[in-house]
Amino acid sequence: MSAHPTIGDTLEGTVDRYPDRDAIIYPRKDQRWTYAEFDERVNQLASVFLDLGIKKGDRVATVLHNGSEMALTVYACAKIGAIFTPLNFRLPSGEIEYIVADADAELVLFESATREAVEGARPNLAVDDYVYIDDDRDEVPDGAHGFYDLLESGSPDRPDVRVDEDDVYAFIYTSGTTGRPKGVVHEHRSMVEHNLLCIAELNLTRDDVGLSMMPLYHCAELHCNLFPRVHRGAASVIHHEFEPAAALEAIDDHDVTVLFAAPTAWNALSMTAAEMDVDVSSLRVGLYGAAPMPEQVLENCRDQLCEDYVQAYGMTEIGPAGVFQSPDDQVPKQGSAGLPALNHRLRIVDPDADPDQAVADGEIGEILISSPCVMREYWNRPEATERSLREADGTTWYYTGDLGYRDDDGYLYVVDRKDDMIVSGGENVYPAEVEDVLFAHESVEEAAVVGEPDEEWGERVVTYVVGDDVSADELDAFVLESDQLADFKRPRAYYFVDDLPKNPSGKIQKFKLREDEAAIDPEAETVTS
Secondary structure (H helix, E strand, C coil), X not given: CCCCCCHHHHHHHHHHHCCCCEEEEEHHHCEEEEHHHHHHHHHHHHHHHHHCCCCCCCEEEEECCCCHHHHHHHHHHHHHCCEEEEECCCCCHHHHHHHHHHHCCCEEEECHHHHHHHHHHHHHCXXXXXXXXXXXXXXXXXXXXXXXXXXXXXXXXXXXXXXXCCCEEEEEECCCCCCCCCEEEEEHHHHHHHHHHHHHHHCCCCCCEEEECCCCCCHHHHHHHHHHHHHHCCEEEECCCCCHHHHHHHHHHHCCCEEECCHHHHHHHHHHHCCCCCCCXXXXXXXXXXXXXXXXXXHHHHHHCCXXXXXXXXXXXXXXXXXXXXXXXXXCCCCCCEEECCCCEEEEECCCXXXXXXXXXXXXXXXXXXXXXXXXXXXXXXXXXXXXXXXXXXXXXXXXXXXXXXCCCCCEEEEEEHHHCEEECCEEECHHHXXXXXXXXXXXXXXXXXXXXXXXXEEXXXXXXEECCCCHHHHHHHHHHCCCCCHHHCCCEEEECCCCCECCCCCECHHHHHHCHHHCCHHHEEECC
């Protein structure tokens, strides 16, 4: 073990303490492994990777849904110093090709559900080996190895590879809200530090049981949930994908105590729970992120699921969690993201200003975070790295690109993305505040507000709306009646669409709305005065 534990060391420490406690439960393949059994399989897979020629520093890419295979792969990579590179399982061939080539991956793991996309990318990739994880169910595709065939051939002994705390653990590709994904380079030490944060904020114990139903290729589920549970010795139930009824049944069947979901998924769980006869009394705390929990959704979740919730704010580049809102703050500080995590510092500056030029409390500016969990760099993107990581007085600050402010108690409120701010007639308009008003209309399912070029005003406020049985005139009247919005912030055009472009995290890709004119149906546009 190095001076500071690595990701692989956290697993081995848990095996030493709790070899016979449940580690991984994967109902889809009827797998249930203790920590000793899980660790033995991790060693086997690590041995297989070495036999395939994977060396320390080589990239191993996955195009997988959730499964025990994802958990085995990330820890096998950690033990031999290979760099785990998980891809979104929804990506088409062209995007898989881009990321795998950008990362210069040596090995790609895929499954039946992603086979078509991976095989479409394959002719243009310089990848030596492919591994198919469904060989326990299907015939292995030509030119690929079978995962379980390989696993059985591997040695259960710990691989003889030295991995240090400052070695790279993963390339986690951003989900592209502003353009092409970038590879975020994380080291072992920063992720071990991040584990401890999440263990503390969720009060994790060895007796906890977590359910991983959000995508494990995304750092929220992986770094805030699976990693801390393995580090602490808690059990992890893994679902191949999110399905509300199945998740609720899993809580009942496995006495799940902790659960992570985005607010939209929490909403679906609470609505489904109201219609099902399931016992969810084991659930003690819910974690959420990506957006504040709407008051009504929080109330529904408390009625149907559990009392206590923790919000995490952050982004892939910082781990991802850097600010937490505790259960006690959910109601009195509703709408806030919370307070900086342990060993984290938060600063608000004029957008793009130097880190030492903080604005006063209550003033809106760009959110900066200083963290022991921050990324090393963007892979192959020195200019983007230089823009995002800047030093002041010996401290490195990460520029989040988010706008926000701190109240008199120091709580952070996130206003919007810096790139999404609209300047209309010299006035700043933050889309989120307009969207909040529109969301209050019962017929609006989703709304995305963006700026559109305008000769007179520079930009005008327009909105894309998903909803039934509502007109632009109705929405305009609704906005006018609201006392929450100044008139200059009112949308001047409504585009009614069937759905909005989203990234894998469920965040709306507004750059596509701004740039892709094909996204607009001219017949659906209604302009208001």
